[in-house]
Amino acid sequence: MIGRPLFSGFALGRTHLAIPVALVLVLGCIVPLGVLVVFSVFEVDFDAFVLMPALSPRAWSDLFHTWSFWVLIGKAVISGAAAALTTSILGYPIALALASAPLNWKGIGTVVLLTPLYTGEIVRIYAWRIVLGSEGLINTLLLDLHIVASPVKWLLFTPFTTALVLTYNNLPYMVLAIWVSAEMVDKRLIEAARDLGARPLDAFFKVTLPLTTPGLAAGVFAVFALAAGEMLTPSLLGGTSGQTAMAMIDNLFGTAFDWPLASALALALLAALFLTAVALGFCLTRFKGARAVIGRGRA
Amino acid sequence: MNRFAAATLALATTFLYLPIVVLAVFSFNDSDLMAFPLTGFSLRWYEELAGNAAFHSGFVTSFLVAQPVGLIGMVAGLMAALALTSPKLKFRLAFAALILVPFLVPKSVLSIAQAMIMSRIHLERGAVALILAQSLVVIPFTTALISAVLIRVDPRLDEAARDLGATPWQSFRLVLLPQLNSALAGAYSIGVILSLADLTISMFLAGRTQPLSLMVASEFRHDLRPDLNAMQVTVLALTAVIVALSELYRRHRARPQRLADRAATAEPIEAAP
Numbered sequence: 036m037i038g039r040p041l042f043s044g045f046a047l048g049r050t051h052l053a054i055p056v057a058l059v060l061v062l063g064c065i066v067p068l069g070v071l072v073v074f075s076v077f078e079v080d081f082d083a084f085v086l087m088p089a090l091s092p093r094a095w096s097d098l099f100h101t102w103s104f105w106v107l108i109g110k111a112v113i114s115g116a117a118a119a120l121t122t123s124i125l126g127y128p129i130a131l132a133l134a135s136a137p138l139n140w141k142g143i144g145t146v147v148l149l150t151p152l153y154t155g156e157i158v159r160i161y162a163w164r165i166v167l168g169s170e171g172l173i174n175t176l177l178l179d180l181h182i183v184a185s186p187v188k189w190l191l192f193t194p195f196t197t198a199l200v201l202t203y204n205n206l207p208y209m210v211l212a213i214w215v216s217a218e219m220v221d222k223r224l225i226e227a228a229r230d231l232g233a234r235p236l237d238a239f240f241k242v243t244l245p246l247t248t249p250g251l252a253a254g255v256f257a258v259f260a261l262a263a264g265e266m267l268t269p270s271l272l273g274g275t276s277g278q279t280a281m282a283m284i285d286n287l288f289g290t291a292f293d294w295p296l297a298s299a300l301a302l303a304l305l306a307a308l309f310l311t312a313v314a315l316g317f318c319l320t321r322f323k324g325a326r327a328v329i330g331r332g333r334a
Numbered sequence: 335m336n337r338f339a340a341a342t343l344a345l346a347t348t349f350l351y352l353p354i355v356v357l358a359v360f361s362f363n364d365s366d367l368m369a370f371p372l373t374g375f376s377l378r379w380y381e382e383l384a385g386n387a388a389f390h391s392g393f394v395t396s397f398l399v400a401q402p403v404g405l406i407g408m409v410a411g412l413m414a415a416l417a418l419t420s421p422k423l424k425f426r427l428a429f430a431a432l433i434l435v436p437f438l439v440p441k442s443v444l445s446i447a448q449a450m451i452m453s454r455i456h457l458e459r460g461a462v463a464l465i466l467a468q469s470l471v472v473i474p475f476t477t478a479l480i481s482a483v484l485i486r487v488d489p490r491l492d493e494a495a496r497d498l499g500a501t502p503w504q505s506f507r508l509v510l511l512p513q514l515n516s517a518l519a520g521a522y523s524i525g526v527i528l529s530l531a532d533l534t535i536s537m538f539l540a541g542r543t544q545p546l547s548l549m550v551a552s553e554f555r556h557d558l559r560p561d562l563n564a565m566q567v568t569v570l571a572l573t574a575v576i577v578a579l580s581e582l583y584r585r586h587r588a589r590p591q592r593l594a595d596r597a598a599t600a601e602p603i604e605a606a607p
Contacts, residue, residue: 053417063470067447132339155531162353264440
């Protein structure tokens, strides 16, 4: 180590690169969210359509006294949690299958898994209408096979549609998260459990599941956040049930010009999502054995 | 891999590609109605698409917006990843959480809040606002992608370069950057792709700019039309080309690296003096 420069400029410079990025993120994300707090106590002159600085509790009181807002927030939380649940149930077998696949399959697997994510939101919504419509793929198949006598109507424009498409949209994120965790599990642990007489399901619940909890948790958070905040899928595919908190915020912001109420509702939604995410995280760390894994990961 | 795993993967692929395949099939179907049974093969929706000037300009707009998004996302992701993977970073957890904010906060809430500020301080919404907002949303993805590669780069290479007299900048440019080529290409293409796919941010911030997704959304609210199918398939095909090219590039770059890795693991003792 002769001649090593006294000042380790690069390592120092490297951490400093965080500053501009952090600044941009604070300016672009944190400040706008902070401004929501400010706007939520402003007043609106609905005759002149101007927003006036004030310290008014009007929007918050409206929010707390209108139960339909809370129904919408509850719906967002439930649809996020439901998507997290369905994607984790479907995602586990897929992720474990990918983890057990030969190496050259894994690269193909990544591309196959990620390509649907690259299709625009609108493309997916559009495609599902063709699949699920009364003259769509599923109904045609069911009719041709004489399984049903008339087209199944509840496939499209119902809560089922929303749940299905939210699952579809978010499945790749969940699979990726669990897959990364599953790759790090020592396969010999599962073999040992099987050799000692554990049935496949027992081995899964007692060995694989606790060891992959960090990946599952990351997937649950991501899917929950993405699905709960989704506006277009419910409104274009959910039919009359498709009203969402997001669409209501959009409405208050655009059509009604009630920015204070829009801000208050957006903040309430964010708070509800955050609290649910914390609760979900808390539940996941309660899994038998999961705490040890997460704790070791931190050490 | 056993039979159960293979069946699972086959089912998953079917589920993930079912809507896309149906879309493609109908784009070649010779009928105004998007319903079964199919009526015959036709390229007329693609012909109609080729003659539609509005779609052309929408496509050019989307393309022009996507390039700077890819570039900004890549550079910001590189900077964030360099900081995150440096062992000396303070407030690492806070910085990581900050990077995740654009991913975790619903895009629509973020865009509405940004739109409110912009209209309050009389900034016009348009292409610039759209590019900046989309770049923000891309940062978590590019940072994760570049960090994943950066964390595996041997820090001794930088130390060796520095010991041999390279300046920090030279070491970065000549030693580190070449190892990140494929990750940077991946980050760039993910930015371009997410920008092309975006509709939510465009709805609130595009102003008078009309990217393709916005155009499709306004047409599609009224009725389904087969020429939109053809357009979606065209966009998908182009996206697939971007993905395939960047994947090929990655593999091309990764091959010598893998050989070097193998050589290094084969003779660990001889390699360390």
